[in-house]
Amino acid sequence: MDSRKIIEKHKKIIGGSLRRSPAPQALGHNIAKFHKATDELATARLSDPNPPVFECKRGCSDCCSLRVEALPPEVFRIAKHLQGLESEIRSKFVQRLKEAASYAAGREFKYYENPCPFLSDAGDCEIYSVRPHKCRAYFSGSVSACVQNKAAIQDAELRNAENVLANEVIQTYKKKGVVMHPVELSQGILKALEDPNLETRWTAGDQVFDLLPERIML
DSSP, X not given: OOHHHHHHHHHHHXXXXXXXXXXXXXXXXXXXXXXXHHHHHHHHHHTSSXXXXXXXXXXXXXXXXXXXXXXXXXXXXXXXXHHTSXXXXXXXXXXXXXXXXXXXXXXXXXXXXXXXXXXXXXXXXXXXXXXXXXXXXXOOXXXXXXXXXXXXXXXXXXXXXXXXXXXXXXHHHHTTTOOOOOEEHHHHHHHHHHOTTHHHHHHTTOOOSOOOTTXXXX
């Protein structure tokens, strides 16, 4: 897999798009390109002559009880997706988000074990099309490892490529003057839904989300 070629291609696409469209809305819109690049890296790795074997399949959701850390523009993308749903469905998710956000408050990753608010009873992701990078890039070569150890056996080459991609995108966004510290998914989305001015403040350079308990700053 020529990961560097894929990463450079999408870095140019995202950077060029942000230069052509300096409006604040472009910051949120372009995160979809980051997700597309994430998916392309995985597809390319699986197309290698000697690809890794992943046991992930639809309905396999052991990893969906881990804490999900999302970047601010990913949070806004998901919030906009929820705002476009019918009010009854949106209300269902808001209630789940409130419960998940309460559980997550002050809880470090190692102490976190709670089903994602977007996990269906059948084990499907209900926001699959707009799920964040962390979810898109998480593949495991062993279901038993996920069940027993709550940790995937990942392919080192793909994991490293996804990390490089994420860092490149984060740096590109930071050059636009926005804060890119990760946020716990449910807390972030709930806050974005409750405050219609949050994205505007973020694009102006404000830190609008609480830091994770581990104080991770990018």
